[in-house]
Amino acid sequence: MGMSQTKEESLYIGIDGGGSKCRATIYTSDYRILGTGVAGRANPLHGLAQTFQSIEESTQLALADAGLAASDSKRLIAGLGLAGVNVPRLYQDIANWQHPFASMYLTTDLHTACIGAHQGEEGAVIITGTGSCGYARVAEQELFLGGHGFALGDKGSGAWLGLKAGECALLDLDGFGEKTQLSQRLFDYFGVNNALGIVENLAGQSSSTYAKLARVVFESASEKDSVALDIVTEGAGYISELARKLFAINPPRFSMIGGLAEPLSPWLDEDVLAKTSPILQPPEWGAAFFAKQQHAKA
Amino acid sequence: MGMSQTKEESLYIGIDGGGSKCRATIYTSDYRILGTGVAGRANPLHGLAQTFQSIEESTQLALADAGLAASDSKRLIAGLGLAGVNVPRLYQDIANWQHPFASMYLTTDLHTACIGAHQGEEGAVIITGTGSCGYARVAEQELFLGGHGFALGDKGSGAWLGLKAGECALLDLDGFGEKTQLSQRLFDYFGVNNALGIVENLAGQSSSTYAKLARVVFESASEKDSVALDIVTEGAGYISELARKLFAINPPRFSMIGGLAEPLSPWLDEDVLAKTSPILQPPEWGAAFFAKQQHAKA
Numbered sequence: 001m002g003m004s005q006t007k008e009e010s011l012y013i014g015i016d017g018g019g020s021k022c023r024a025t026i027y028t029s030d031y032r033i034l035g036t037g038v039a040g041r042a043n044p045l046h047g048l049a050q051t052f053q054s055i056e057e058s059t060q061l062a063l064a065d066a067g068l069a070a071s072d073s074k075r076l077i078a079g080l081g082l083a084g085v086n087v088p089r090l091y092q093d094i095a096n097w098q099h100p101f102a103s104m105y106l107t108t109d110l111h112t113a114c115i116g117a118h119q120g121e122e123g124a125v126i127i128t129g130t131g132s133c134g135y136a137r138v139a140e141q142e143l144f145l146g147g148h149g150f151a152l153g154d155k156g157s158g159a160w161l162g163l164k165a166g167e168c169a170l171l172d173l174d175g176f177g178e179k180t181q182l183s184q185r186l187f188d189y190f191g192v193n194n195a196l197g198i199v200e201n202l203a204g205q206s207s208s209t210y211a212k213l214a215r216v217v218f219e220s221a222s223e224k225d226s227v228a229l230d231i232v233t234e235g236a237g238y239i240s241e242l243a244r245k246l247f248a249i250n251p252p253r254f255s256m257i258g259g260l261a262e263p264l265s266p267w268l269d270e271d272v273l274a275k276t277s278p279i280l281q282p283p284e285w286g287a288a289f290f291a292k293q294q295h296a297k298a
Numbered sequence: 299m300g301m302s303q304t305k306e307e308s309l310y311i312g313i314d315g316g317g318s319k320c321r322a323t324i325y326t327s328d329y330r331i332l333g334t335g336v337a338g339r340a341n342p343l344h345g346l347a348q349t350f351q352s353i354e355e356s357t358q359l360a361l362a363d364a365g366l367a368a369s370d371s372k373r374l375i376a377g378l379g380l381a382g383v384n385v386p387r388l389y390q391d392i393a394n395w396q397h398p399f400a401s402m403y404l405t406t407d408l409h410t411a412c413i414g415a416h417q418g419e420e421g422a423v424i425i426t427g428t429g430s431c432g433y434a435r436v437a438e439q440e441l442f443l444g445g446h447g448f449a450l451g452d453k454g455s456g457a458w459l460g461l462k463a464g465e466c467a468l469l470d471l472d473g474f475g476e477k478t479q480l481s482q483r484l485f486d487y488f489g490v491n492n493a494l495g496i497v498e499n500l501a502g503q504s505s506s507t508y509a510k511l512a513r514v515v516f517e518s519a520s521e522k523d524s525v526a527l528d529i530v531t532e533g534a535g536y537i538s539e540l541a542r543k544l545f546a547i548n549p550p551r552f553s554m555i556g557g558l559a560e561p562l563s564p565w566l567d568e569d570v571l572a573k574t575s576p577i578l579q580p581p582e583w584g585a586a587f588f589a590k591q592q593h594a595k596a
Contacts, residue, residue: 087494148468148497151449151461155469163449170446171453175543176536196385199446238474245473 010295011075013062013101014288015055017042017082017109019130020208022051024058025284026066026076029292035068036284037061045084048093055080056100073100079291080104081112081283086144105294109283110135110144116286117255117279124251126242129258130211132157136246145245150207156235156242158211158260164231165217166202166210170195172227180227185216218263236267243272255279308593309373311360311399312586313353315340315380315407317428318506320349322356323582324364324374327590333366334582335359343382346391353378354398371398377589378402379410379581384442403592407581408433408442414584415553415577422549424540427556428509430455434544443543448505454533454540456509456558462529463515464500464508468493470525478525483514509557516561534565541570553577 011034015024022042026034039057041050063072078101085091086108094106114125114135124136124143131154133147150159169183173195187193190201202209220228243254254275256265265273281289309332310325320340324332337355339348361370376399383389384406392404412423412433422434422441429452431445448457467481471493485491488499500507518526541552552573554563563571579587 145472148493149501152464152497152500153468166450170451174443176539195446199450202450203447241474 010077011072012288012291013059013076013078014112014284014286014291015042015058015078015080016112016283016287017044017051017055017080019043019046019083022054022058023282023284024055024062025282025288026062026068027285027288031285031288035062035064035066037063037065043083044090044094051082051094052097059100074102076101077291077295078102078104079112079287079289079294080106081109081287081290082106083109103291103295103298105291107287107290108135108144110147111137111142112286112290113257113283114286115289116281116283117257118253118277119280119285120289121253122251123253123255124243124246124249125255125257126239126246126261127257128157128239128260128264130154130158130207132160132239132242132260134242134246136249136251138249138251141249143246143249145242150210154207156239156260156264157207158214159207160210161217161231161235161260162210162213164235165213165228166198168227168231169198173198178227181220181223181225182216182228185220186213189213189216214260214263221267232267236264237269239264240269240272243268243275247275253277308375309370310586310589311357311374311376312410312582312584312589313340313356313376313378314410314581314585315342315349315353315378317341317344317381320352320356321580321582322353322360323580323586324360324366325583325586329583329586333360333362333364335361335363341381342388342392349380349392350395357398372400374399375589375593376400376402377410377585377587377592378404379407379585379588380404381407401589401593401596403589405585405588406433406442408445409435409440410584410588411555411581412584413587414579414581415555416551416575417578417583418587419551420549421551421553422541422544422547423553423555424537424544424559425555426455426537426558426562428452428456428505430458430537430540430558432540432544434547434549436547436549439547441544441547443540448508452505454537454558454562455505456512457505458508459515459529459533459558460508460511462533463511463526464496466525466529467496471496476525479518479521479523480514480526483518484511487511487514512558512561519565530565534562535567537562538567538570541566541573545573551575 010029012027022039024037037058039054042054044051117125122138126134134145136143165182169186171177172180172183186198217228221232313322320337322335335356337352340352342349415423420436424432432443434441463480467484469475470478470481484496519530
């Protein structure tokens with residue numbers, strides 16, 4: 001019950017890899033936080049070397065924050081939530097890594113986010129930030145929906161809203177379709193005064209550049225701009241439908257996660273909102289819980 | 299009137315730069331073809347060094363084809379049609395090039411395509427291939443419409459049709475929206491049997507990869523698949539509207555250019571089809587005509 005660490009005590013590290021950041025938190029076996037670390041992106045779909053480097057960096061930062069030595073990584077039982085590891089080949093590539101931990105347990109970032117949101121219980125989550133996707137895990141059933149990436153899928157996500165805003169503004173400026181205040185708002189946002197200026201700022205840019213325009217769409221929608229209203233209504237309609245598809249396997253609990261969860265919520269259907277519960281723990285907690293659970297089985 | 303070349307005779311080279319190929323044709327002053335050459339891509343928006351290299355390569359191939367020496371490039375009065383040179387900065391970058399020609403005259407690929415289509419007369423064109431855009435030139439008026447690039451614009455283009463096909467198939471496979479035979483057709487096309495297989499073949503791919511799917515959409519539309527019909531109808535509707543906007547400045551002649559011109563034509567509105575005339579000359583001819591015209595003024 002004392003606060004001091006003994007050599008015998010098992011320590012857990014929960015690591016949440018993502019497209020922009022990698023977050024690591026070291027926990028005691030009763031989920032007390034000892035230290036945290038944040039490093040660069042760790043999405044195996046965008047490169048394994050970078051992923052491994054960000055995991056090691058965030059781990060070292062968390063160890064230092066906990067007052068532990070770099071070599072103490074060997075004491076850590078690690079849980080990793082990473083995008084794309086539902087693809088067997090990618091799972092194997094990461095499982096084969098000569099990792100610095102005592103043991104390593106690997107699952108998708110959606111799974112660890114879901115475990116965290118419901119504090120270890122089963123349930124469903126929708127993640128809407130730069131991208132969008134749905135996940136549910138009930139008994140032995142696991143459901144992945146959407147999340148096919150920008151610009152092919154991820155409807156209702158920040159990047160999707162931003163792309164629609166760009167498309168609609170350029171159509172408007174060319175004299176097609178409805179007039180929209182999105183055109184002027186994009187001029188202001190980029191500090192330009194014509195269509196070419198918008199194109200120069202968006203052409204070939206990554207999903208995160210587009211996702212930054214989501215706020216502009218919500219602002220225009222709240223001022224009843226009908227083009228922006230159509231975009232937000234279509235995106236939110238998809239997210240509501242995504243939630244209902246997750247509900248089909250009867251998850252005991254449901255949460256919305258990510259930067260767009262809050263701005264989207266006023267636009268979701270009532271039946272979805274009524275079933276939405278707050279997030280209880282972050283994905284790193286979910287990753288640590290997963291590691292502890294798997295380690296107990298091993 | 300003889301067939302032999304004398305040192306005194308002026309020779310013209312018309313060069314059409316594009317996103318996948320660079321085509322060069324050497325003409326006599328009465329537009330007799332002496333030789334042609336084709337090299338790799340020459341789109342300054344995707345890189346100046348590559349553009350200059352493709353121009354030089356296609357020129358050398360055309361010279362060799364004409365039985366001329368490499369050093370005879372110094373005899374050529376060159377006309378270049380290149381994407382993006384309506385942007386002053388890009389125009390200047392290319393005008394500053396230490397080119398291998400006697401003189402060089404530069405304009406947009408849309409302008410040279412339009413000159414070619416109407417054999418030197420004024421008019422309007424819509425180019426629909428991997429991308430889509432409209433162009434008209436009448437008196438001193440010049441109109442550029444659309445063509446904002448994949449995935450932001452280029453509605454009705456091959457890449458746009460392909461992206462829509464991918465989006466709709468993935469929505470269908472996730473259980474959203476209408477069932478569509480596009481899903482099975484994309485499985486067949488890529489030799490896969492699930493949504494992830496489609497995503498792996500399309501995520502992060504260039505516009506030309508998407509454009510190859512256009513045929514699949516037309517085939518499904520011709521078999522009355524309602525999702526494919528909606529895609530083709532929306533794309534063709536945009537192209538018809540684009541044509542009408544060009545007609546607003548009263549071009550004496552109008553042509554459709556590019557790989558999608560023919561498959562799209564059954565879907566265009568009657569008033570647009572009625573005003574569509576055949577292409578008279580290729581863009582390289584237009585570029586040579588432009589060079590000769592500018593050179594006479596200089």
